[in-house]
Amino acid sequence: MTSPGWPAAFSGVRLHVVSGKGGTGKTTAAAALALALATGGKRTLLIEVEGRQGITRVFDTAPLPYEERRIAVAPGGGEVRALAIDAEAALLEYFEMFYRLGMAGRTLRRMGAIEFATTLAPGLRDVLLTGKVKECVTRTGRDGRYVYDAVVLDAPPTGRVVTFLDVTRAMADLAKAGPIHSQADGVVQLLHSPQTAVHLVTLLEDLPVTETLNTVRELDAADLRAGALIINKVREQWLPDRSVAPAADGRIDTARVRNGLAAAGLDLPAEVVDGLVAETVEHAVRVAAEAAALARLDSELAEPMPRLELPHLLGGVDLGSLYELAEALVAQGVHVRQTSGASA
Amino acid sequence: MSPPKQPPPLKIDAMLDDAETRILVCCGSGGVGKTTTSAALAMRAAERGRKVVVLTIDPARRLAQALGLGELSNEPRRVAGLDADGELHAMMLDMRRTFDEMVYAHADPDRAEKIIATPFYQAISSSFSGTQEYMAMEKLGQLAATGHWDLIVVDTPPSRSALDFLDAPQRMSDFLDGRMIRLLSAPARAGGRGLRRIVGAGFQLFAKAVSTVIGGAMLADASAFVQAFDTMFGGFRERATATYSLLRSPGTAFLVVATPEPDALREAAYFVDRLSTEDMPLAGLILNRTHPVLARLSAAKARDAADNANGPTLAAAVLRLHADRVELAEREDRLFSRFAGAHPEVAVARVPAVAGDIANLDGLREIGARLAADGYPEHERSAALGAAR
Numbered sequence: 001m002t003s004p005g006w007p008a009a010f011s012g013v014r015l016h017v018v019s020g021k022g023g024t025g026k027t028t029a030a031a032a033l034a035l036a037l038a039t040g041g042k043r044t045l046l047i048e049v050e051g052r053q054g055i056t057r058v059f060d061t062a063p064l065p066y067e068e069r070r071i072a073v074a075p076g077g078g079e080v081r082a083l084a085i086d087a088e089a090a091l092l093e094y095f096e097m098f099y100r101l102g103m104a105g106r107t108l109r110r111m112g113a114i115e116f117a118t119t120l121a122p123g124l125r126d127v128l129l130t131g132k133v134k135e136c137v138t139r140t141g142r143d144g145r146y147v148y149d150a151v152v153l154d155a156p157p158t159g160r161v162v163t164f165l166d167v168t169r170a171m172a173d174l175a176k177a178g179p180i181h182s183q184a185d186g187v188v189q190l191l192h193s194p195q196t197a198v199h200l201v202t203l204l205e206d207l208p209v210t211e212t213l214n215t216v217r218e219l220d221a222a223d224l225r226a227g228a229l230i231i232n233k234v235r236e237q238w239l240p241d242r243s244v245a246p247a248a249d250g251r252i253d254t255a256r257v258r259n260g261l262a263a264a265g266l267d268l269p270a271e272v273v274d275g276l277v278a279e280t281v282e283h284a285v286r287v288a289a290e291a292a293a294l295a296r297l298d299s300e301l302a303e304p305m306p307r308l309e310l311p312h313l314l315g316g317v318d319l320g321s322l323y324e325l326a327e328a329l330v331a332q333g334v335h336v337r338q339t340s341g342a343s344a
Numbered sequence: 345m346s347p348p349k350q351p352p353p354l355k356i357d358a359m360l361d362d363a364e365t366r367i368l369v370c371c372g373s374g375g376v377g378k379t380t381t382s383a384a385l386a387m388r389a390a391e392r393g394r395k396v397v398v399l400t401i402d403p404a405r406r407l408a409q410a411l412g413l414g415e416l417s418n419e420p421r422r423v424a425g426l427d428a429d430g431e432l433h434a435m436m437l438d439m440r441r442t443f444d445e446m447v448y449a450h451a452d453p454d455r456a457e458k459i460i461a462t463p464f465y466q467a468i469s470s471s472f473s474g475t476q477e478y479m480a481m482e483k484l485g486q487l488a489a490t491g492h493w494d495l496i497v498v499d500t501p502p503s504r505s506a507l508d509f510l511d512a513p514q515r516m517s518d519f520l521d522g523r524m525i526r527l528l529s530a531p532a533r534a535g536g537r538g539l540r541r542i543v544g545a546g547f548q549l550f551a552k553a554v555s556t557v558i559g560g561a562m563l564a565d566a567s568a569f570v571q572a573f574d575t576m577f578g579g580f581r582e583r584a585t586a587t588y589s590l591l592r593s594p595g596t597a598f599l600v601v602a603t604p605e606p607d608a609l610r611e612a613a614y615f616v617d618r619l620s621t622e623d624m625p626l627a628g629l630i631l632n633r634t635h636p637v638l639a640r641l642s643a644a645k646a647r648d649a650a651d652n653a654n655g656p657t658l659a660a661a662v663l664r665l666h667a668d669r670v671e672l673a674e675r676e677d678r679l680f681s682r683f684a685g686a687h688p689e690v691a692v693a694r695v696p697a698v699a700g701d702i703a704n705l706d707g708l709r710e711i712g713a714r715l716a717a718d719g720y721p722e723h724e725r726s727a728a729l730g731a732a733r
Binding site for chain 1 (some may be wrong): 373374375376404405406502605606607637638639640641645649650652653654656657658659660661662663664665666668669671672675679699701
């Protein structure tokens with residue numbers, strides 16, 4: 001089952017992980033979520049970890065350095081900051097804390113040694129990235145309050161996200177003791193707590209739905225909490241429900257369409273009417289396929305999941321339309337709970 | 345405003361029929377429909393009389409079923425049900441098996457077993473980021489070496505960037521040549537004096553830090569792997585180089601697949617530029633899943649009329665969905681003309697979106713027909729548009 005809306009429990013979540021199959025609009029959805037959560041005077045942080053500068057493309061800004069930057073102002077005085085975590089920089093930073101590498105660090109990076117180390121133990125990369133995420137989530141200011149009301153992580157795609165979040169498993173690759181180990185324990189705790197939710201972005205198409213269902217099962221097996229389904233690019237359905245199935249089969253009463261057009265003041269040549277009818281058939285086939293995909297989600301999910309919808313923007317996504325998407329999320333109930341003090 | 349200059353058409357049938365075309369590589373960023381396009385091209389070539397094999401990477405379940413591919417199809421299998429003089433064979437890349445076979449081919453059985461048993465090999469053969477690309481190239485090399493096929497159509501792994509297909513094998517090669525592993529596991533002895541002078545004592549510290557973090561056992565394991573691998577590495581690299589040069593040979597053509605979306609077109613543009621610097625032959629761009637307007641009526645006029653209609657009639661619904669389609673098509677044209685403006689020489693075939701999934705060979709044949717027609721094929725145009733007349 002899926003049910004529309006944002007459950008009350010989600011407003012207390014501090015880390016919103018957003019994943020999805022490639023091409024579903026994961027980064028756009030994460031950006032819209034960060035903006036929605038910041039609405040009404042909150043501060044959120046949007047993090048990306050794959051070195052692809054997707055955030056800057058969505059917000060149309062210059063590439064992000066490895067530091068937190070304000071990237072957008074939210075309606076009602078909130079703000080979104082962004083951070084692109086660079087695994088190699090994070091590793092170097094980490095080593096710097098424990099060993100003085102000095103200039104050698106940069107040389108090693110140029111040689112590819114850092115990339116090599118993270119390749120050798122892919123878990124290391126993930127542990128470093130999630131470690132930095134945790135630091136942002138739990139960071140408090142001088143007043144003892146959390147610096148961020150919520151953190152949104154634009155996570156790796158569904159194929160890799162569970163491995164990425166399964167820090168316990170990643171740690172098995174690494175040394176049994178040492179500085180990273182003690183830090184990782186805290187990360188594991190955060191990721192498996194009710195403070196974290198993993199939202200999955202999908203389109204109502206066969207392949208993304210299949211991958212979403214698989215990922216929900218994998219998350220469950222890894223004892224991670226699935227959050228909401230974010231259905232992206234939901235298109236307007238203009239045909240009445242009862243007309244969809246016959247139209248998808250090519251059964252459209254052309255005479256009725258022609259008369260209706262005439263009644264609306266349009267006297268169109270036959271080939272234009274035929275074109276309109278052909279477009280209507282395609283529209284109906286798509287609507288029927290989307291309904292079938294949604295029905296699959298409804299019937300194949302073992303546990304009910306909340307569902308949020310983002311409209312398909314005909315003109316594409318730019319900064320202005322990102323606000324539209326955020327507004328749509330707010331209208332569906334997305335918000336952060338008022339109290340933002342760090343519990344002692 | 346003058347209409348934008350039209351790009352040269354990509355003549356799919358001429359390309360498929362040309363006996364000189366031996367390898368077609370379909371590249372593009374993830375989610376643009378490379379696998380389906382590869383299969384449709386292969387099928388069309390087979391139905392036009394050639395003996396074709398298509399190497400798919402990760403087909404959707406129903407497409408795999410349509411091609412008769414089970415889970416373990418690391419070797420080509422003939423696809424039944426074609427209207428053809430030619431033959432279509434299909435296979436699905438099994439990256440792990442391909443890697444294992446390669447190890448067996450280059451090392452004596454004892455050593456091969458030993459290599460395959462190391463946890464490090466297990467990790468690298470299943471999860472290293474370039475493995476899939478490397479193995480796709482290896483498989484392509486094998487298929488080409490048999491001399492069995494008129495045409496090999498290759499799908500490429502679903503990476504974010506189309507460039508990965510060209511870059512990953514080199515990265516993998518660098519990784520496997522073991523210089524770094526030797527440096528890290530025995531920094532005092534390896535690397536040469538020159539390198540040690542550059543990074544100085546910092547390197548020793550780094551190596552120590554790395555082994556503290558990822559564990560001495562992991563490094564030792566990696567190092568054992570590399571030593572065992574060393575003797576076969578020459579053959580390994582030679583082979584990768586040979587396959588890479590196959591991609592440059594005159595019988596090879598690249599097709600870049602993109603949807604009319606900014607990200608996909610940007611990736612396509614990077615890839616086109618890269619092919620030209622590498623002297624690799626680009627056949628053209630396949631602009632996949634377009635939504636051409638089928639009725640000449642402006643969006644504004646359609647919406648006005650819909651507002652004038654008496655309530656939510658069928659005609660009003662038809663007008664509104666048409667208006668949406670016009671806007672979508674305009675956006676797609678705008679995005680594409682940006683690409684075409686920067687790459688006016690690239691030939692293009694547009695493939696209108698097929699609603700729903702491809703579940704059988706008829707679906708593939710339909711895509712093939714759209715590819716060849718650069719839009720809707722004649723039979724469909726008359727069927728769809730002539731129905732009411």
